[in-house]
Amino acid sequence: MEITLYILLFVLFSFASLALAKMRIFFILPKSFFIIPATIFIILLLLHIFGRIDIISFILIAFSLFILSFIIYREFISKILNFFEELKYIKNILENPEGKEEKASSPKSPDEKLEKISIPELSKELEEIFYTILKTKKGIKEKLVSADKHEKFIIYLTNFIRYSIAETDRYKLFREVGNFLEYILPQNEIGIAIFEKSSEQEVITETDKKEKIKIIKGEEFLSKIIDSIAKGMIEEEKEYTSFPLSNGEKYGFIVVRGELDANKKNLLYLISKLTSAILKRIETEEELKIKAITDPLTAIYNRRYFMARLEQNFAKYRRTQKNYVVVIFDIDRFKSINDKYGHTVGDEILKKFALILKQNVRGYDIPARFGGDEFVLLLDEIEKEESISVIRRITGKFSLYQELKAILGESPTVSWGLCAVKEADSNYEEIIKVADKRLLKAKGLGGNQGVWE
DSSP states (O other): OHHHHHHHHHHHHHHHHHHHHHHOGGGOSOGGGGHHHHHHHHHHHHHHHTTOHHHHHHHHHHHHHHHHHHHHIIIIIHHHHHHHHHHHHHHHHHHOTTOOOSSSOOOSSHHHHHTTOSOHHHHHHHHHHHHHHHHHHHHHHHHHHHHHHHHHHHHHHHHHHHHHHHOOOHHHHHHHHHHHHHHHOTTSEEEEEEEOBOTTOOBOOTTSOGGGEEEEEOHHHHGGGHHHHHHTOGGGOTTEEEEEEESSSEEEEEEEESOOOHHHHHHHHHHHHHHHHHHHHHHHHHHHHHHHHBOTTTOSBOHHHHHHHHHHHHHHHHHHOOOEEEEEEEETTHHHHHHHHOHHHHHHHHHHHHHHHHHTSOTTSEEEEEETTEEEEEEESOOHHHHHHHHHHHHHHHHTOHHHHHHHSSOOOEEEEEEEGGGSOSSTTHHHHHHHHHHHHHHHTTSSSEEOO
16 A cells, blocks of 8 residues: 555656646746655655654645646646736737827837737747737728728718709709718818809800809819819819819819829719709709799790789788789780781780880899780889889880881880789789779770879
């Protein structure tokens, strides 16, 4: 039994000695530490000689097992704990790429960074992974940021297209386009300039005054190249990239100041084409609306629109008691002129009177062709005496139309009947009836005059 115990202790202590000499965990055990188990073994023999082997043997065996457990703990458990410490350190490095720490400055070199890692063997195992992560960290972050921006861009682009396609106001459309471009090109200056149309709804030409150009966005920098915009030659300006807006004719420009790569230029080109298509749709709808309320021959309002506005004015009068006047005109001897000189001359007379009517009233007054050679005019928020002066000015200018005078051999004349709403306020149509009766009275008196009483 004793011999077996000696053999067991010898093997155990030898294993512990080799393990301690081989591993030297954390460099805290000297190379000579392996002699400790041998010393213990000698002490055990001496104790046995003196007859105390039984009790002491158990204690020494337990002590040897404790040493072995200590070795295992230091070798494996500590490595596991330090592994998590290293991962935490790597995470701090990744989260603070500039190396900003609260209490200590960053290491100056990768070697100094490794000094913070406690286990040399473990550091070597993680070294390749560690530096690979550091090397690709920036790219990974950029890709994550890029993916997030891409998702936001898609959402913004979808909303932009959805709202823009449904837009019915051209100026709101231009503002939407400008806001979208500022979002996707934060490093560039964005400008939008359009050519305003004249009262005859004609697109202004290169020879028109530059004051006709309306700057929707980017006035500060576009004002510096206003001459180039007027000439339509922005591409000659080196700092700027322009994308024309067209609705069949050149309508304006999207102008970007700053550098643009090929992808951004392609995107801006597509946005300019989309904007032009939406602009064309808006103008088509506006033209349809205008045609629905406009007399095609004279280009002033038609009877349907006039009656709708008359009803609205009557409702406003009931609320505010603000007076308005309705005048009905009839061109004298128009039927005989039409029969004698033909419809061409007759149409010219109608168009000329409509133009004079339109040019001599305010923007919120409503001139309209009522039918045939009859015209009607609503003068809003005006008293009867003042309105008579306006009507006399209109009929006087019509009589001075020299071209018709040369054809007819005499000055063209017109008869008219006037009524204020205060004289006929039972319903909105009554004022028309009263004005029409007064017109008939004027014609019965020989024409070329008006009746307002």
